[in-house]
Amino acid sequence: MISLQLIFKSMLRRKVVTSLLLVQLALTLALLSNSSLLALQTWEQLRQPTGLDLDHILYVSLKPTSKNLQEYPAFADLLERQLAAVRQMPGVAAVSHTNQSPLVTGGSNGNVNDENDRDRSNVSTVPQYTVSPDFLQVLQLDVLEGEIPQTVQAWDGDAAIPVVLTKSLAERVFPGKSAIGQMTNAGPVAAVIEDFYGQRSAERVMYNRIQIAQIYGVAWGYGIILRVEPGNTEQIRSQLPDVLKTVDPNIEVFSVRTMDEQLHRMYRNEFGLATLLAVLSGLMLLVSMISSYSNAHFNALKRQQEIGIKRALGASKQGILLEMLTENWCTTVAGAGIGIVAAWLLNQALALVISIPALPVWLPLTALLMLMLCVTLATWYPARIATQVSPATATKTL
Template sequence: MNFTTLNIKGLIKSLLLRKFTTGLLILQLAITLGLLVNSAILAFDTREKMSQPTGLDDENILIVSTHPTSGSYRDLDYYRSIVNEDLAKLNQLPGVNSVSITNQLPIRGRGMLSNTHDIDNPEQEKTDKYLQDVKYTLADENLAEAMGFTIVEGRFLNESDELDFDSEAKNNIVITESLKKGLYGDESAVGRETNNGIIVGVIKDIMLDPTLPRDKQYGLFMNTMMKYIFIGRFYVLNVEPGQMANVRNQVTDTILAVQAERDIFDIFTMSEHLKSFYRDDQGLSDLFLLLCGLMLFVTAISSYAYSQFHISRQKKFIGIRRALGARKKDILLYVLTENWLVYSIGCLLGVFVAIGFNILLSQHISLSKPDMMLFVLATAVIFISGTVATWFPAYHTSNISPVIATRTV
């Protein structure tokens, strides 16, 4: 393209003569850019959150959330016998590697928590407030295999860690690596005693509560699920890759065949669980994208109307330019450049709108700061949609006959 045929100074001057319409369009473009940038931030943030490693065998973990509906379960021995039968039957399903039961799942905000400190050092909780809310998970010995935990030190819970239900003895516990660091730094933790029991093992961190920092995923596990069976709400199944659909279809029937008076709330994989944790973030990000679409549409209408309106007033002058030797593409370029100039100013102003809007939004929701790439991206989107919108009037204009120049009316 040959831009020497354009008189940029003249273009700016002609824009200034239409201060009102140009100003309106520039404002619209700036707001649109501001929204585009922040919507993109939300979308990327959400995507990043959802793609964080959980430390778990996400795709191959199936979770069943269930609760008895019958009063018979108030007899805990009956309850336990049914659960044991459930676990055995689920384990027999082809494709199931292992089965466990727990009171709460990772990737959840709050839940059952307990303060935790070394038995001789209760002051720890005052210097590290995360120690006041350590995720307290009841488990059985199969949970490590079912969830795919990695042992860093010591061992996971075994059958001998399950005490008699009326025993007052101290429990053995397994803790996450970040909790170990929080309690003992780089020292070994196995054999140390906490207010919640004696540490027999440390597992690699998993994403317990995504709202907490990565290095504060404090959690502990103890083999007391059978003791407090009435809060054992989740069966955790580790499934052979490729067998998921198959197992999933059989779970309900298997459980209800053991005893029918149960409510099965939900059956989901760990990756679905992760997604549902961020469901609202995803929803908001989708809403923003929808709004972006609408806004681009409206702004495109404005760009169209802007050039259409301008051209209707400029017809005569376009004709003169044609008469004086402007080619069709010169006119096309002239009209488009005028719009591009407006978009450039709008996008430039949009940088401030985007930053302001970002600050405003961050008072309500958490979102990252805008970066250069996003501005470039959003500017490109605006230029493309604007050019598409003005293409028709611009093309139409380039077809204005030069004869118009000799008409005197």
């Protein structure tokens, strides 16, 4: 019969070694729990619905290098020629200008409200897109109500430019009634379209406001967004910079990305941190296994006489093996108890710098099971050696 009291006394005889092992196990459990949580969160975020064809929409970020081309009417002429050149590329289904890309952390945004009920209806952070009429064809979004304006309007200040709202935003600002014709602080609502993921920092990621208008200013750059036919993404991506520079060499192309790359880029901090913590967890798990092996091996050597006497008194090999493993299991459980507190503290620290949910109970418990399995594998061989101690060897030294 296994005596837990004797096991605890054995652990206390090796205070320094046991304490170091407890710290290693605690840190390992804390890292395992939080890295798994970050990995699961990032995986869920990457799989969430966006309303977009991620693989066949390209976004080109660029800007004119000539100050003359950054101002109207020269910029309007440049943009028209660029859109025409891209539109003529084989495999391009639709193209539009835009002041910013969907699927970003933050960007150009502002508030939207019902002018007749500002206090109740105000939505503080809504992405604002300035685009061509073909923007919806690029994103393949259906018009649910109203009609999309077909003329790109200039910001002359005399008349409000009609706005297009995504469905979720229209329902939030104008609950229980049609938004078409209603006046917002940005202009009258011309159409309501399907939802799509705009900015992560928006009040709701599916809230978006669109206006068919000229881009207000391009000193910091602008975008061209296009949808390509299946199978043409990489070919068109590689050709786009040359095509645009052929139209006018006085431009700088910053990047050409798919929406899938935009989505991964938006969560790159979480992905990078999850990867770092996973690597650290793996290293800590390896160190803990080595430490557990060393501890069990040293313990078996120190207790050879004791084990031999137990064998002489009739203890079975299986009983000795179970006793050795039980001691390591008790150490692991004790370390895990400290590790649960450490995992919670690490989770609170991470929440100060990134968006991370609270640690669910099942994750530390799962990490404990993994630790138990790894420690068992690491200590089985030293424990197996301990069972081979001959009673005769032990009694010779008495």
